[in-house]
Amino acid sequence: MQIRKEYDQWFSERMGSGCRLVFFPEKNSRPVDPNYRIGNEHVSLADGYPFLIIGEESLNNLNLKLSAPVPMNRFRPNMVFSGGKPYEEDTWRNFRIGENRFAGVKPCARCSIPTIDQDTGEMGKEPSATLSKYRRGEDGKVYFGQNVVALDHNKISIGQKIEIESYSG
Structure with a gap:
């Protein structure tokens, strides 16, 4: 839903490109896929889940296989962590950041x-072509990162430690 045309103009002038300010009314919320929902989680402008976590080591491992590395923002995560092993996030079921509990779904x-x-x-074809060689699931889809829901809704900050509480499978 568009806000006001003068806001669009203001953002467009500052960005040097045509912009349109929109919002997603709360009454129009979209539920998370019921097959993976833990509570009553909803998303608005996010894709299918409120959070996507990817480890820097996962991206580093992928970039070793590419002729030209890709940046993390290509995958649009809203949680990125350092340390650990490549693709470790795939196995996280429950984890904490500060006072917040999260579930990898x-x-x-x-x-x-x-x-x-x-x-x-x-x-282009990358990074999907390379990922498809070693990150394809039994269903034929290519996977990178872990979809996450929040079990608590407190503030988190850059630099907070992640505590893994349980693993999937």
């Missing part, structure tokens, strides 16, 4: 968006 099946270079807008 399912690996993130990747769409074609990570193949788009955000600087040029050009679509």
Whole structure:
């Protein structure tokens, strides 16, 4: 839903590109997939889940396999952690950040968006082509990152430690 045209103009002037300020009314919330929902989680402008966590080591491992590395923002995570082993996040079931508990509910099946270079807008085959060689599930989908729901809703901050409480499988 558009807010006001003068806001669009203000953002457009500052960004140097056409912008439109929109919002997602709370009454129009979308529930998280009921097959993976733990409580009554909803998403608004996020894709399918409120959080996506990816470890820097997972991206580093992928980039070792690519001829040209890709940045983390290609995958659009809103939680990134350092340390650990590549793809460790795939196994996290329950974890804490500060006073907040989170649940890893399912690996993130990747769409074609990570193949788009955000600087040029050009679509390529990578990183999907490489990921498909070693991150394809039994269902044929390619996975990278873990979809997460929050069990608590307190503030988290950059630099807080992650405490793993349980693992899946």
